[in-house]
Amino acid sequence: MAGSRIIRAAAAQIAPDLHEASKTLARVLEAIDEAASQGAEIIVFPETFVPYYPYFSFITPAMTAGAAHLKLYEQAVVVPGPITHAVGERARLRNMVVVLGVNERDYGTLYNTQLVFDASGELVLKRRKITPTYHERMIWGQGDGSGLKVAETRVGRVGALACWEHYNPLARYSLMTQHEEIHCSQFPGSLVGPIFAEQMDVTIRHHALESGCFVINATGWLTEAQINELTADPALQKGLRGGCNTAIISPEGRHLVTPLTEGEGILVADLDMALITKRKRMMDSVGHYARPELLSLRLDDTPARYVIPHSIESETEGERDAERTHFTPAIDH
Incomplete structure (x- = not known):
């Protein structure tokens, strides 16, 4: 089991570049360096952070979204490719596990993809969001069950889900049965409004309690200039504010550091892995608290x-x- 190991974790809430993947990549590498300077051993970035989350799809009618969608194709990430190589190299250099959300291009289709790089720089997990949500279905294809895996990494057993996948209890349970120790959740941020952040807080804290694991959650951030660039309509701009809740949660459902709900920054907290055993001693959802003869x-x-x-x-x-x-x-x- 986890014993008394202490893992220093980081969660990044930063703004992407809305034009060039290379500039967003530069922000990723800079954040890895900054987290490393604070002793972090794992860092989590927001959902589809490279090149950027397709905010346009939330506020633009499908009939007029073609140009923005094609631009996303042009900037999307090929896996493996130059961007994944650069991130892997920086992970190796900083001896850090990196969890990065990207828009992955696989020939004629885009996917909402989560990448887990081990501290060796090796890409140990590539998974695709199994069901894009609402407006996202016009942008991404569907993933499959091959990505519902927990990866063995330098910091422990790491699992990941994106955004409203956390509302699929069976997807979460699939990771729980693999005894994940650190769950990495990613949301877009700067979307929907304050209610999104409130719901997110409930969701990630509940998963920490139910799974008996740590949760590192990262959400993105849009500057006012970027919001104005996406739309000049004040009514639509409301849908591009709020919804940020970058946080680090213990297996007891507690915030280990004050969550970041606006602005840019990197949260850092120490994960006492002994808390996993402390929580599971009382309630192990895939052990002594389960009833496999009834439910599987x-x-x-x-x-x-x-x-x-x-x-x-x-x-x-x-x-x-x-x-x-x-x-x-x-x-x-």
């Missing part, structure tokens, strides 16, 4: 296939089901 999770964690080889096509339905799915009991046997 059916998870298809195979990558989505667009071409089915003849060898698979000729199998029986039962054989295919056995190959593509498995049941995850609440207790390991």
